[in-house]
Amino acid sequence: MRETELAIVGAGPAGLSAAIEAASAGVQVTLIDENQKPGGQLFKQIHKFFGSKEHYAAVRGFDIGAKLLDEVKRCGVEVMLDSVVWGIFSDHTLGIIHDQKNIRLKADKILLATGAMENALAFPGWTLPGVMGAGAIQTLINIHRVLPGKRVIMIGSGNVGLIVSYQLLQAGAQVVAVLEAAPKIGGYGVHASKLRRCGVPILTSTTIKEARGKGKVEKAIAIKLDQDWREIPGTEREYDVDVICLAVGLTPLSELAWMAGCRFEYVPELGGHVPIHDSNMETTVPGIYVAGDLSGIEEASTAMEEGKLAGIAIAEALGYLSPEEAKNRKEAVSRRLDSFRTGPFGEAVKKAKERLQRQGEAK
Amino acid sequence: MRVEDHPILGKLEKRSIVEIEVDGEVIQAIAGEPIAAALLAAGKGIFRYTRKLHEPRGVFCAIGRCTDCMMVVDGVPNVRTCVTPVKAGMKIQTQHGLGEFKESS
Numbered sequence: 001m002r003e004t005e006l007a008i009v010g011a012g013p014a015g016l017s018a019a020i021e022a023a024s025a026g027v028q029v030t031l032i033d034e035n036q037k038p039g040g041q042l043f044k045q046i047h048k049f050f051g052s053k054e055h056y057a058a059v060r061g062f063d064i065g066a067k068l069l070d071e072v073k074r075c076g077v078e079v080m081l082d083s084v085v086w087g088i089f090s091d092h093t094l095g096i097i098h099d100q101k102n103i104r105l106k107a108d109k110i111l112l113a114t115g116a117m118e119n120a121l122a123f124p125g126w127t128l129p130g131v132m133g134a135g136a137i138q139t140l141i142n143i144h145r146v147l148p149g150k151r152v153i154m155i156g157s158g159n160v161g162l163i164v165s166y167q168l169l170q171a172g173a174q175v176v177a178v179l180e181a182a183p184k185i186g187g188y189g190v191h192a193s194k195l196r197r198c199g200v201p202i203l204t205s206t207t208i209k210e211a212r213g214k215g216k217v218e219k220a221i222a223i224k225l226d227q228d229w230r231e232i233p234g235t236e237r238e239y240d241v242d243v244i245c246l247a248v249g250l251t252p253l254s255e256l257a258w259m260a261g262c263r264f265e266y267v268p269e270l271g272g273h274v275p276i277h278d279s280n281m282e283t284t285v286p287g288i289y290v291a292g293d294l295s296g297i298e299e300a301s302t303a304m305e306e307g308k309l310a311g312i313a314i315a316e317a318l319g320y321l322s323p324e325e326a327k328n329r330k331e332a333v334s335r336r337l338d339s340f341r342t343g344p345f346g347e348a349v350k351k352a353k354e355r356l357q358r359q360g361e362a363k
Numbered sequence: 364m365r366v367e368d369h370p371i372l373g374k375l376e377k378r379s380i381v382e383i384e385v386d387g388e389v390i391q392a393i394a395g396e397p398i399a400a401a402l403l404a405a406g407k408g409i410f411r412y413t414r415k416l417h418e419p420r421g422v423f424c425a426i427g428r429c430t431d432c433m434m435v436v437d438g439v440p441n442v443r444t445c446v447t448p449v450k451a452g453m454k455i456q457t458q459h460g461l462g463e464f465k466e467s468s
Contacts, residue, residue, distance in 0.1 A: 035427075035446065036446075117426070117429070129409050129422070136425035140422075140425055144396055145367075145369070146365060147364045147366055148422070170369060215408075215409055216408045
């Protein structure tokens with residue numbers, strides 16, 4: 001059995017940030033990821049980030065990823081790639097499969113930063129090849145440089161739907177329309193405006209009714225919705241497309257947290273079932289922490305801050321940071337998180353997070 | 364279809380090409396890319412058929428979570444092609460149903 005002080009599951013923005021924070025304070029860190037490369041979903045984000053300078057505003061996702069990887073290397077974090085964590089046990093042992101062999105790793109503290117997966121949407125024809133997640137499209141076009149289709153219809157006008165629509169245009173595809181079931185565009189005006197300037201229609205109170213095709217998507221049928229979200233018969237419109245792209249939200253990847261026995265709360269604003277955690281990102285199971293999308297769906301920017309918070313708290317708990325030093329560092333992170341969680345979405349997330357944390361403190 | 368030229372990412376750099384076999388047909392892939400990327404680039408969208416209704420399935424999430432893109436790779440069924448890199452000479456088959464594990468001798 002191998003041993004480490006801190007095992008982090010997931011080398012995305014949250015896991016990388018936590019690893020840097022903890023390792024630079026002196027903690028022995030093992031960072032585990034099932035992919036061939038670290039970085040999570042950062043490297044497919046070719047757009048410039050939002051927020052203030054401290055949030056890496058105006059820096060592209062892949063540049064942020066490269067910077068984090070550099071730092072991780074510099075502070076001596078052990079990185080295990082191509083390694084799937086299949087189990088978590090009550091003695092803080094992880095079961096890991098690497099190269100078809102099982103490895104047991106015992107850790108004083110465990111941080112789960114497993115991220116999220118995309119939601120699907122059920123409608124007639126939704127399983128046809130060509131119906132894909134927006135994140136899937138982003139991975140294919142921006143990382144693997146493969147365009148899975150020429151004519152795309154986007155379902156969902158949140159930031160993901162808008163940004164990926166634009167990235168599809170950049171990759172050379174045609175986006176015939178963005179459909180939004182709600183009466184208003186979901187994402188930031190700046191992203192919507194970019195699309196409109198390129199002539200892409202964004203149709204509100206409109207949803208997908210059906211996908212048609214033989215063995216692959218050939219047509220998408222859109223339909224208008226009334227103010228009670230009911231389909232208005234006779235308003236169907238047919239689009240010739242080969243890809244139907246779903247940008248309808250994400251769900252936390254919570255399997256390991258369930259397995260560890262963490263208590264959960266269902267919080268729609270945060271994407272579903274989320275482990276209850278305190279302001280140190282510690283769950284109801286002592287020594288097990290969460291950060292990033294697993295602790296509530298937000299953005300890469302907030303995932304990085306939450307990762308830092310967990311990294312600092314863990315370094316403190318292991319005696320590498322004095323309580324005063326830890327307090328100062330945590331306060332700085334909390335201030336940045338608060339400044340990011342503003343606006344109508346941010347406020348809702350902030351309230352939900354505070355509610356979760358109150359339960360976490362009372363555990 | 365490959366994204367050869369990109370306003371942010373630039374030109375697709377030359378990378379080494381390997382050949383893989385898909386249901387008996389030889390196609391070219393970029394060394395190290397996932398099997399699913401190579402198949403989609405070659406215009407192949409159907410990866411498997413479901414067990415009961417024999418409906419086609421393709422790539423949905425592309426990050427190894429949804430398991431829609433599973434195929435038989437070098438005789439091993441249920442391989443997630445979106446996170447499994449190609450290797451020269453790999454034999455890939457469309458999967459029918461749940462696939463069968465062969466007893467190792």
